[in-house]
Amino acid sequence: MNDNKIIDKLENLKVIREKKNITQTKLSVDLGVSQELISRYELGTSFPQPNMLIRLSDYFNCSVDYLLGLTDIETPIKYLSLSKQSIKVSDIINKYDSLSDEKKIIFENYLNYLSND
Numbered sequence: 001m002n003d004n005k006i007i008d009k010l011e012n013l014k015v016i017r018e019k020k021n022i023t024q025t026k027l028s029v030d031l032g033v034s035q036e037l038i039s040r041y042e043l044g045t046s047f048p049q050p051n052m053l054i055r056l057s058d059y060f061n062c063s064v065d066y067l068l069g070l071t072d073i074e075t076p077i078k079y080l081s082l083s084k085q086s087i088k089v090s091d092i093i094n095k096y097d098s099l100s101d102e103k104k105i106i107f108e109n110y111l112n113y114l115s116n117d
Helices: 011-019 024-031 035-043 051-062 066-067 084-097 099-115
Strands: none
Touching: 011 035, 011 051, 011 066, 024 035, 024 051, 051 066
């Protein structure tokens, strides 16, 4: 890692937001901030306070390091020390969270079908 790197932008905020199919407007409403502020975070014209970094990482279930672009690994550090099976479960939950409401219903129906077999 380059210790001289100046972090002035949330490198992966837009990446994870779009991956989870969340608009800037929805994110801003869910966090109680303006859509313009989310846009400024993504563009690097504004930088969040530490408590907002934590709120964003909790919201997306990712590490602050991921949001800052210091790692490509989304998984929060608290899950990295868990077993590989726990990490797989966490990955499935992250994928589930990114589905549309319609696809969540399909997934749940399929899961019920598989578990009743």
